Amino acid sequence: MSDITLSTGVRQNLLSLQKTADLMATTQHRLATGKKVNSALDNPTNFFTSASLQTRANELSALLDSMSNGVKTLEAADNGLTSITRNLESMQSTLRQARQDKSFKTMSYAVDLGATPAGTETMSFSGGAIGATAVDIELTGAQGIFTGAGFAALDFDSAADNSYAGSLGFDVAINGGGTRSIAITAVDADTLSVSVDGGAATTLDVADVEAVSATELQDLLNAGFAANDVDITASTSGGELVLTSDVIADTGLAAVAVTNVAETLAGASDSGLAGGAGSTSTPIAKSVDALVDEINMNSALDSKIRASNDNGRLRIENQSTQELDVAGLTPAGIVDGGAGTGTIGGNAVRTEFATQYNLLRDQLDKLADDSSFNGVNLLRGDNLKISFNETGTSTLNIQTKDGKAINSYNLGLTSLDSVDLDSDAAIDAIIADVGAALDAIRSQSSALGSNLSMVENRQDFTKAMKNTLETGADNLVLADTNEEGANMLALQTRQQLSSVALSLASEADQAVLRLF
Known part of the structure; x- marks a missing residue:
């Protein structure tokens, strides 16, 4: 090309046309790529700054995928807890039905x-x-009976000095528990007193303390028993004194054991109690009542x-x-x-309820086992770690309370035998255990809900940050297509004008041809 000689005008127009072509090529590249900075040669500062921002945006995009998986894992656990809650409520309902059933x-x-x-x-x-x-359960009872030839022979007077020192003492063991000590003494010629366990005496007028009847002793004892809240009733039978207990409604069949009879009576009338033996026990059948x-x-x-x-x-x-x-x-x-x-x-009905309860308990464990997502199951005690930034300095570890799995054992719910539903009190205790399990599930559900809220909040934040980074990166390298389009039109016009100018310059060089 050095052997070709161009005129100054042609060369200048040619250079102008070449520059225009270069500018058009650059503008076309920008329009084609949409970027004004396509390599470090275009603008090193903007190119590397944009690349750094875009890299961080890409890392945040990967974190968003991890957060999305974390959200789904939490949702899977929440689905499990919701179903477990309904399962526990069914267990409670089964127990309440068992308690209401009385088909014994x-x-x-x-x-x-x-x-x-x-x-x-x-x-x-x-x-x-x-x-x-x-x-x-004893089917027979006993009546304590004072025996003897007749109470008319009893003499509480000392006979010799009218000191009325005679006494009759005995213990009674009341049916249902407890022993009371009874003491009968003469006060004067026509008054007897009775005391219980050495307490205050109750008195009763009699015809003659030297000839006491069974009826008079009956009245005296009943007055003393009433005054001292003793559950015994005195009566007579065939001239003998009979003591019966008031503990059972059917007093005629209640037992009172009369023991330790001791007598200090005046004169020869001691034989009135058959030598001091004082009591017998006669078996009798108890009534149905x-x-x-x-x-x-x-x-x-x-x-x-x-x-x-x-x-x-x-x-x-x-x-x-x-x-x-x-x-x-x-x-x-x-x-x-x-x-x-x-x-x-x-009770076969309560037995069936025990079977239903155990089936529901087993289903609870299966629900927990199936609440996994992407291999992570929070209800089995797995730990879910979610990173919120590209450096790993902001993370959230999500796990059940104390890292324990959600299952019937950890909730304190054991398998039932039918005998466990025998009593209402036992059923109430099991209902309380299921209620405590429900409270634990609701607490765990609340905790997971709080964690889900935090992850979703960080997810929204990360999306906004990613958008900010990408926008900032694009602002540094993207071309203004409107501006580049205008440039292209201007360059096209300039190219045409350069071509015309080049043509005119060439015509000047062609003028010499007219001489030939």
């Missing part, structure tokens, strides 16, 4: 010990809610069986899901203290 099995027995029982006869209960150790009271008042049978009078028959209700064993029956099933036995079935 019953059996009514005729009671026949004969007209004169030979001695102490018993019936016993075992099994059911009572257990292996049998609880015995007496047996009902005794069974229902027995603390070892409380809330385990219940007795009632079924039209003269002893009705026993087995308040258990297990079979109750009854002993002391005839082969025909009559209560007589014999060697025969019988059974009363358990």
Whole structure:
């Protein structure tokens, strides 16, 4: 090209046209890429600053993916807790239905010990809610009776000096527990007094302290018993003094053991109490009402069986899901203290409720096991770590309380046997345990909800930061397409004008050709 000689005008126009072409190429590149800085050669400062901002934006974008997974993991755990809550409420409902059910099995027995029982006869209960150790109920009672030739022979006077020092003392063991000491003394010729356990004396006028009748002793004792809140009633039978207990409603069948009879009577009338023996115990059959009271008042049978009078028959209700064993029956099933036995079935409805409860308890564990997302299950105690910045200095560790898995064991809910639903008190205790488990689940759900709120807040913040970084990076390198378009139009016009100018310059060089 150095051998070609161009005129000054042509060369100047050619250079101008080349510069215009370069500028058009640059402008076309900017329009094609949308960037005014495409390499470090274009603008090193803007190029590297934009690259740094874009790199951080890309890192935040990766963190947003991690946060999104964390949110879904929390949502999966919340789904599990919601279902577990409904499951626990179903368990509570099952227990309440069991408590309301009273379809306990019953059996009514005729009671026949004969007209004169030979001695102490018993019936016993075992099994059911009572257990292996049998609880015995006496079928016969006893009356404490002062015996002798007749109370008219009693003489409380010392005879010799009218000091009225005679006395009669004895102890009574009251049916149902407790012993009271009774002392009868002469005050004067026609007054007797009675004291209980050495307390204040109660007096009664009699015809003659030297000839006391059984009726007078009856009235004296009843006055003393009433004044001292002693649950005994005195009566007479065939000229003899009979003491019976008031503890059981059927007082005629209650037992009072009369012991330690001591007498200091005047003269030869001591024989009036048959030489001081003073008492006998006569077995008699207890009525059905007496047996009902005794069974229902027995603390070892409380809330385990219940007795009632079924039209003269002893009705026993087995308040258990297990079979109750009854002993002391005839082969025909009559209560007589014999060697025969019988059974009363358990509550099958409560047994079924125990089965339902256990199925729901197992389902609770399955719900917790299935509440995972992407291999992380917070309800199994897994730890979820979420990073909020690219340097890892801002993180959140999410885990259940104390890192324990959410399951029936950690919630304190054990599998039930049907016997666990025997009593209302036991069911109430289990309902309370399920209520405590519900409170724990609600607390855990609240904690996870708080964590979810924090993650979503950081997620929104990170999205805003990513947008800010990308916008800042773009502002440094992106081209203004409107401006570049205007530049292109101007350059095109300039190129055309340069071409015309080049043509005119070339025409000047062509003028010499006209000479030929």
